[in-house]
Amino acid sequence: MTVPSVKDAKVAGKRVLVRVDFNVPMNDGKVVSDTRIIETLPTIALLLKRKATVILVSHLGRPDGKVDPKYSMAPVAKRLEHYLARKAHLLPDFWQKKAADYVKKLPKNSLVLCENVRYHIGEEHNDPKFAKSLADLAEVYVNDAFGTAHRAHASTVGVTNYLPSYAGLLMEKEVHMIGKAITKPRRPLLVIIGGGKTPEKISVIDRLLEIADTIYLGGAIANTFFATWGISVGVSRVDHEMIEMARAVLWKATRVHAQLILPSDVLVSNSNQQTKPFVLPYNQVPGSLGIFDIGPASIKELQGLITGSKTIIWNGPMGMYEDERFIEGTKATLRAIANGHAESVVGGGDTISMIKEKELVGKISHISTGGGAMLEYLEKGTLPGIEALKNGHKK
Structure with a gap:
């Protein structure tokens, strides 16, 4: 199986929404294992190298559609800054219009991390209005979260109704390697x-x-x-x-x-x-x-x-x-x-x-x-x- 690849996407100067899987193990507000963060770095680095503004979105735990500080992405933002040596702007209330306005005013080639996508009840219900609010943040969509690709959620399925969509490098590798093992x-x-x-x-x-x-x-x-x-x-x-x-x-x-x-x-x-x-x-x-x-x-x-x-x-x-x-x-x-x-x-x-x-x-x-x-x-x-x-x- 082949999927549209981020390598073929025209992203220079554009805002790119990237669905990642940063559902990492946490203890006392600290990241215990950052393997899932590391796995997505090649896709993030590629987009930044091509002068895109990268807007990352992920879930963490099960906050059940409510804002819960225990499941905040803030510790993940710090770990990203460590690996990428640049500021990761943490974006609360990312589904509101003011968030889209904020992102549009950021300098080109910025890095943004949305707060926990499951803070909004519309995520797991694949709510079209919520999916559209995610799409309003960007001009291109990339999914690099194979671990959540079996979920028909707003950030994995719904958002593709509004943006040109591509697979990230990790997603592409997963599809190729598992597909090859069962087909050839x-x-x-x-x-x-x-x-x-x-x-x-x-x-x-x-x-x-x-x-x-x-x-x-x-x-x-x-x-x-x-x-x-x-x-x-x-x-x-x-x-x-x-x-x-x-x-x-x-x-x-x-x-x-x-x-x-x-x-x-x-x-x-x-x-x-x-x-x-x-x-x-x-x-x-x-x-x-x-x-x-x-x-x-x-x-x-x-x-x-x-x-x-x-x-x-x-x-x-x-x-x-x-x-x-x-x-x-x-x-x-x-x-x-x-x-x-x-x-x-x-x-x-x-x-x-x-x-x-x-x-x-x-x-x-x-x-x-x-x-x-x-x-x-x-x-x-x-x-x-x-x-x-x-x-x-x-x-």
Whole structure:
């Protein structure tokens, strides 16, 4: 899939509204991790180099349509100033006419950061009036927030009805790398799905059974499939409402080329994880215990699958990685992918947050900034934000 690129946009001397994903982790009013800010810097730098006035817009947390200082973009503005060595004008009440007037009077080539776009209730409702107020700030629109492209919001979809629209460099890379992995993969193609969000992921698994050579399941979603088979998972997290959908996926797996594989052994403890973890076969988990990671035999099997693959898509951890005792399945998966030779696409908020070893990060072909967006793109091959760019580009 191709999208209209910011590289082709005529932006010199113009005001450019850029949707970014600065939904960064915060603690005590300070940015804890600025990875998402860093990822958008190439697009911002390109626009500034081409003498555009850049107006950034993002959400942060869930203020539910109300102004809440806890979710202010002010700490993000400071971090931007650090990286770009220029003032970032923080714009409150950006939906009001006075904000548009203010931006128009700024010197050319200025940098502006709107306050939290979710301070206005019209954002998540894709309100046309609110979308028009965003468009009034600028003359060109760029979307560089792949992580929110699955949301049909005013700043991702509605605004494209009023401005010529383009994909930023990060968005363009995401679309290319994920699209290539599902449309033109080097085979064998291995898909590894872990974590929770069972309803979203079951739909993706169903779709990828038609594309992948092997799908390996871990994490909470594997528990749901075990339960579908009537296998006891004790106090493990199971999405019981998804049992019927999982059964349909298992039926489909018997009729397609792809293999669907579940862990052969698991790491267990009691419900509050006070019992010292130990390994059991997948079908011998007693009612008083729960599954919190894949076991050593499963790790070895998954490592073998990774070594034998030429394209790998991974979304979601193999266990409760927040606890060091249950992180080995996820870490081993990461190490095997990073040290292998396959083209790799890794995504999902939980997966990304545990990738702290920089030498491993550099060995992964593409780390997606989208969790839910990546899943939906894998399933449907497009996203509302991507389709909006195509339509907006025609203006």
